[in-house]
Amino acid sequence: MTAPVLIVGAGPTGLTAACALWDLGVPCRVVDRRPGPGTAPKGLVLWSGALECLRRLGVSEALADAALPLAGASYWSRGRRTGAVRFGKLEDTAFPGPLCVPQPVTERALHERLTELGGTVEWDTEVLSVTVDRGGPAESATVTLRSATGEQTVTVPWLVAADGARSLVRDSVGIPFEGHTFDRTFLIGDGRLDGAGTEAEVQHHITPDGVLVIVPQPDGHRVFFDTEPDGRTAPPSVELLQRLLDERGPGGLRLYDVRWSSRFRVHAKVAPRFREGPVLLAGDAVHAHTTAGGQGLNTGVQDGYDVGWKLAAVVRGCDPALLDSYEAERRPASVRAVRNGDQQTRMWLLRNPLARTLRDTVMRGLSAAGLLEKKALPVLAQLDLDHSGSPAVADLAGAAAAPRALRPGRRAPDLPLAPVHATTETSLHAHLAAGRHTLLVYGDGEAGRRAARAWTALRERGAEDTARVLWIRPADTGGGDVPPAGAGFAVVRETDTRGGARAPWCAYVRPDGVVAARSGADGLDALLARVPSRPPLAAPAPAVRH
Structure with missing residues (x-):
């Protein structure tokens, strides 16, 4: 078979997208014009948001072993220290501080993971042209490739462009790159x-x-x-x-x-569109950052994970409208990251003596009050992204019963949980680290029976490799009936009872850890419908060149 997704570019963004697709049962083809993995240590810093994506792909541990944890940052003007920030204090994440990891190390870890999952990269393969085909029953992209053995033209249902700031794919489909270049x-x-x-x-x-x-x-x-x-x-x-x-x-x-x-x-640019029909752009192809804060690599990794899991879901049966949420969610995040880097760089480059004095005074005040750590670090870490306006999230009937902390469009908080059956994990984040579509079902025995039926339905639909069901029992629930054991279906008990007794509720958490929907006890079927329903695809035959 032909892979349903072609990825152009095997840097951190493209490799993240490829690993996410293969990890969720969808093979893809990856091409790159370079002769092999990158060796230039361009990006250095990995923040918490990107590290959580890489954890879902199974590479964060290797990166942490090779990394230098950064302790903080200091700011100096006129030879005096004007401000400081201490890292390592971010809460509600397994990665409380940034890690210094040269980009080739990140690329190598992702490439090794892609190989483990069954994927490959076709190096020395350059894209010559891309056209979007709109005449058939479904849109597609026709791509002409050139390698050492000649040219080949392929038509693919989906194309991910992760080919950098000079993206040929972006130019080919007519998407501009808006912003400015610093005059330094x-x-x-x-x-x-x-x-x-x-x-x-x-x-x-x-x-x-x-x-x-x-x-x-x-x-x-x-x-x-x-x-x-x-x-x-x-x-x-x-x-x-x-x-x-x-x-x-x-x-x-x-x-x-x-x-x-x-x-x-250095540039501060963001494309006005992240998609043209079947072509989705990610990473440096749609946003260019200054070096301030190390945001470019991190934003690209999160682009890659987002486009990867969403394409995998659509290929495996979800409504293609899910892809409308890609630009709706990732462009605002990119605009914010580019804007923040732009503002920080402008602050560095101030020349007017009065403006410099004001900057230094403000920096001292913010630092002394601890506001740099409180306000700036979550933004740099990209853990506080708000997707509540996305077309891919919703509240369903009875959602008020769910905990207020589980907000649609926001990253799920970590919750302490006591293992009961078929799991040893003791927190919600540990369960979500698998990067699967996860149904949370809270309540007593009837909730457990609903959860068991949902798991049976997922298995019958061939989705047990990409989905999980987690039945959360109230703290005061006795032993009761335990559903049959099975990979992907776990039973836990809540341990934090400060909210008091609650009515039964359900929630669907996406592979990226974002709460997509909440409902009351009767809404489980509606949540179940959001999970991809087709079985995994067979791996494609090796690409034939012509």
């Missing part, structure tokens, strides 16, 4: 830095001539500067990086063993 040139150097101290703290030294950012890495440091454009495109020399380090740093720092350096411009 930015320089990066990765190497070893003597005199930087031992704490894994990101330092921002903001001077009238420009900024210096120092980022600890697992094997050294990164230094980052902005300069006046001079027309040069070659990577900066060690001598230039050291001169800027001496001019802007605190003194006593020596850069050596530089293994990678780059000179580039």
